Amino acid sequence: MTRSHTEPGRCAWAQSHPLLAAYHDDEWGVPETDARALWEKLMLDGFQAGLSWLTILKKRDAFRRAFAEFDPARVARFNTADIDRLVADSGIVRSRPKIEAVIGNARAYLDMQAAGDDFAEFVWSFVGHRVQLGDGQHVPTETEGSRALAAALKKHGFKYVGPTIVYAWMQAVGMVNDHAIDCFRRDRV
Template sequence: MASDPESTALVVGEDGLARPAWASVDPMLREYYDTEWGMPVRDEHGMFERLTLEAFQSGLSWATILRKRPAFRAAFDDFDPEKVASYDDTDVERLLGDAGIVRNKAKIRAAVTNANATVALRAKGGLADFVWSFQPAQTPRPHTIAEIPTQSDESKALAKALRREGFSFVGPTTMYALMEAVGIVDTHLLGSHRRGTSGVWPS
């Protein structure tokens, strides 16, 4: 029986490897899926970049953000939290004029706000350890995309805790996507060649 590619099963590529439909066609998404998505990110710089990009992705496709990531890195000083924290209104206007990124004033200001919050959070152990402290006791074991949650009790708690620390654009759905991206949960479909490869969770 034919099934909806957005809710199913794995697609076996010409290389014999099984991937979800979203990562099976576009070479850029396939490369991201095969090498980066779901691998542990435990440093401040990497976590700040992922958190910022997830916020910019809100309401858009991840492919859009991924294609623009080189431009984002150039525009935001390679996501150096201290540099971004120092941005003023002139920098916000510069970013609003940069066609290479997503030109959303609220999201740009949130990036600056979150950079300042990231620097401040060093006094409590740093952003990466803070985010990882919300790792759940178990991870989903989805057979289809439809079985993957869009948020969890932990992502809700993380969103609330980050807001208390001064972060913005950190809703529970965005934070669940972050947790997936940085390996805190493993939502690779069962049977995918990437399932269990993070070393955080068994396959």
């Protein structure tokens, strides 16, 4: 995609499709501190494993409908009939293991909450409650921080939260600012 004179410089990954550009310009890398929104985005990143982010963005509204607007309390009550319904839903990624993981992750989220652990506070503690600034040139697929957070999430019973998924999620929710050095969003988030 060739930029026009008026189109801002943006990260290379966001230049191939208007939906990616809009996501990049409005959401990606913006610090998110709402626990439920953080959980939703982590669940979507888990679904993305092995697929393109564009696929997930195109299906995001269907995911929200299918998973009760990603309300952990409602998702935690999903049963076998709900799993069968979701596996048959062509609007989402119909992976039974990923669907079952989201339901289990809702239960893990609620268990943390019941134990007095705020999900947002917990995950942001892994970056010292501050956005980490990448160098804008070399973007890793995982870091020591993502490995530590992935391990801690797994200890709490979460699935589909490996260090690569967790790092992509940390970028998406603004825990890490990995906008390219010449991206117009780098200094804005």
